[in-house]
Amino acid sequence: MHRLGSFSASRWGIIVTGATIGILAALLQSWGNPPNMGICVACFERDIAGALGLHRAAAVQYLRPEIMGFVLGAMAAALAHHEFKPRAGSAPIVRFVLGMFAMIGALAFLGCPWRALLRLAGGDLNAIVGLAGLALGVAIGVQFLKAGYSLGRNAPTPSATGWVMPLMMVGLLLLAVFQPTLAEGGAIFGSTSGPGSMHAPLLASLAVGLAIGFLAQRTRFCTMGSIRDVILMGDSHLISGVGALLVAATITNLALGQINIGFAAQPVAHSVHLWNFSGMALAGLAFALAGGCPGRQLFLSGEGDGDAAVFVLGMIGGAGIAHNFGLAGNSDAMVDGALRVGGVSPAGMWAIALGLLVCLGIGFVMRERTTAIRRVPAAPIKTGE
Amino acid sequence: MDAVVVDARGLSCPQPVILTRQAIKQASFPIEVLVDTVTSRDNVTRAAQKMGCSVQVQQVEGGFTLTLSQ
Numbered sequence: 001m002h003r004l005g006s007f008s009a010s011r012w013g014i015i016v017t018g019a020t021i022g023i024l025a026a027l028l029q030s031w032g033n034p035p036n037m038g039i040c041v042a043c044f045e046r047d048i049a050g051a052l053g054l055h056r057a058a059a060v061q062y063l064r065p066e067i068m069g070f071v072l073g074a075m076a077a078a079l080a081h082h083e084f085k086p087r088a089g090s091a092p093i094v095r096f097v098l099g100m101f102a103m104i105g106a107l108a109f110l111g112c113p114w115r116a117l118l119r120l121a122g123g124d125l126n127a128i129v130g131l132a133g134l135a136l137g138v139a140i141g142v143q144f145l146k147a148g149y150s151l152g153r154n155a156p157t158p159s160a161t162g163w164v165m166p167l168m169m170v171g172l173l174l175l176a177v178f179q180p181t182l183a184e185g186g187a188i189f190g191s192t193s194g195p196g197s198m199h200a201p202l203l204a205s206l207a208v209g210l211a212i213g214f215l216a217q218r219t220r221f222c223t224m225g226s227i228r229d230v231i232l233m234g235d236s237h238l239i240s241g242v243g244a245l246l247v248a249a250t251i252t253n254l255a256l257g258q259i260n261i262g263f264a265a266q267p268v269a270h271s272v273h274l275w276n277f278s279g280m281a282l283a284g285l286a287f288a289l290a291g292g293c294p295g296r297q298l299f300l301s302g303e304g305d306g307d308a309a310v311f312v313l314g315m316i317g318g319a320g321i322a323h324n325f326g327l328a329g330n331s332d333a334m335v336d337g338a339l340r341v342g343g344v345s346p347a348g349m350w351a352i353a354l355g356l357l358v359c360l361g362i363g364f365v366m367r368e369r370t371t372a373i374r375r376v377p378a379a380p381i382k383t384g385e
Numbered sequence: 386m387d388a389v390v391v392d393a394r395g396l397s398c399p400q401p402v403i404l405t406r407q408a409i410k411q412a413s414f415p416i417e418v419l420v421d422t423v424t425s426r427d428n429v430t431r432a433a434q435k436m437g438c439s440v441q442v443q444q445v446e447g448g449f450t451l452t453l454s455q
Contacts, residue, residue: 009427083423090397145403153395156421156447220424225398232399233406233432291397307397372396372404373412375387 008218011240017212017219018241022248024208025118028066030256031200035267036122038249039066039212040115041294042106042283043268045312046319046328047196048172053187054316055323059194063176065202067298068169069209074217074302075166076210081218086162088306091151094362095290095307099314100321101355102286102294107319107328108279108344108352109133110269112294113223113287116280117242119269121249123261129273133280138227140281141288141363145232149289150368154307162304165312176202195268217299224284224293265332270342275329275349282355289362327351389413393429394421394448401425402432405453409436414454421448 007013025038037043043060050061078084106112109130111119116134120127141149179188191197199205215221219241226238253259263271270276287293290311292300297315300308322328330342344352389412393401401420408416418433420426426449430440433453441452 009431081423085422087395090395145399150396150400154397155395220398220427228399233402233435235432235435237431291399368396368400372393372400373389373391373408375412376390377387 011237013219014221014237014241015244017215017221018244019248020215021114021212021221022117022121022245022250023252024212025114026121026249026252026256026258028200028205028208029258031204032198033200033205034195034198035258036119036124037111037115037195037268038118039208040111040118041067041070041298042103042112042315042319043110043115043195045294045316046103046107046323049316049319050191050196050323051187051189053189054320056189057323057328059191060196060323061189061191062196062199063172063188064199065173065176065206066209066212068173068176069206069211070213070216070295070298071166071169071302073210073213073215074299075213077214077217078303083217084162084304086157086159086304086306087154088157088161090154090307091366092307092310094151094366095311096314096317097358098286098290098362099297099311100318101359102283102290102311103315103318104322104327104351104355105279105282105286106294107322108348109276109283110329110331112283114245114293114295117223117246118249119266121246121253122267123259124266124269125261125263126266126269126271126273126276129276130280133277134224134284135227136277137281137284137286138224138288139231140360141285142228142231144289144363145228148367149363151289151291151307151366152368154305157306159304161306164306165301165309173206213299213302216295217303220296221299222293222296224287225296227284228288264339264341265334268331270329270332270344272341272343275344275352278352278356279329279344282352282359285356285359285363289359289366322351325351389416391416391418393425394419396425398424398428402428405429405433406436409433409438409453414438416453418451418453419448420451426451
């Protein structure tokens with residue numbers, strides 16, 4: 001009888017990981033990251049896209065070291081435990097499209113699932129609406145999975161393939177440290193106001209990213225997977241980590257005085273429920289079809305998964321599209337003492353509708369062609385083909 | 386008697402688990418599940434044990450063979 005003996009595979013392992021993320025994210029906010037945005041994978045990839053000039057939204061440009069830390073920390077964990085396994089070839093272009101629409105949906109809400117939890121931990125009740133949308137999107141994805149949805153098999157690749165994403169992150173880190181200007185008036189761009197201008201010291205962000213990347217690779221922490229596993233098979237393993245994140249972030253926010261309960265005028269958030277819900281439903285469906293939340297896709301990239309890396313690039317490309325075409329959500333704001341409710345532009349609404357159509361289409365048409373379950377004569381099974 | 390083989394190599398989470406659950410519900414034991422990552426090994430083991438199976442794991446070249454019995 002095989003026992004899942006290691007700490008990282010245990011329930012305590014996933015709980016410790018979730019709690020660590022919750023505490024460190026809340027601390028990052030007090031160290032300088034934007035409010036209720038200690039960590040937001042979607043927002044931070046969007047900030048990186050802005051710093052590189054892939055979009056020119058002035059308020060959201062910064063090379064976020066947390067993202068580089070996630071990939072490199074996961075890589076270190078995978079290498080240390082002989083789990084670094086370069087692989088690719090499972091419908092990469094479809095994954096790019098899923099990443100793109102996942103980002104468009106997440107930016108309509110203004111956050112990935114991690115930030116939805118952190119927003120809730122900070123008292124932003126709009127997060128409940130977003131999380132409900134996320135759950136619906138994942139539930140739709142589960143129905144496709146039950147009906148045989150598959151992006152097909154990956155295959156082992158030469159090890160160089162697995163190093164591409166970690167090396168790209170090293171490159172981004174070098175750009176963040178040395179801030180070279182190679183063209184006058186060109187990248188690297190950096191926000192002077194808005195969320196992109198708010199950040200913890202580089203070393204603190206990087207250290208937190210590395211630690212979380214290491215832990216999350218070991219424990220397979222995944223917000224989308226936590227909802228999926230509950231719906232699919234009543235398995236509460238992953239969601240106990242997500243619950244721990246929420247509880248730990250709430251307690252840390254209480255201790256740091258970072259809680260403000262309500263719907264209106266929350267930081268970097270809008271209170272238009274329909275589009276908070278719809279945006280996250282799109283993101284949840286795309287994450288479910290791609291097999292992981294944006295954080296998980298980074299950790300998988302770190303352990304050599306080239307397909308997850310393509311999803312990440314899709315998200316970064318999607319951030320460019322979202323801001324260049326004005327699809328991202330606009331925050332609520334107080335103007336002359338009056339609340340100006342933000343929300344999503346008409347173009348953003350159409351983009352979410354298009355994204356839902358495309359993702360539903362992908363769910364219907366992608367099927368595994370080969371028979372995975374088969375009967376063979378009861379002889380020793382040949383493996384390692 | 387024929388053995389049932391679930392070839393889940395190269396499939397990403399949660400497909401190995403879904404296929405294994407299908408096989409457990411439909412097929413006769415023992416069931417051999419072929420996976421190629423530690424994540425799939427652990428996920429399939431956890432799901433099979435939850436469904437009352439005992440699981441033997443053998444490391445093979447390029448992955449693991451899990452033998453599920455009741």
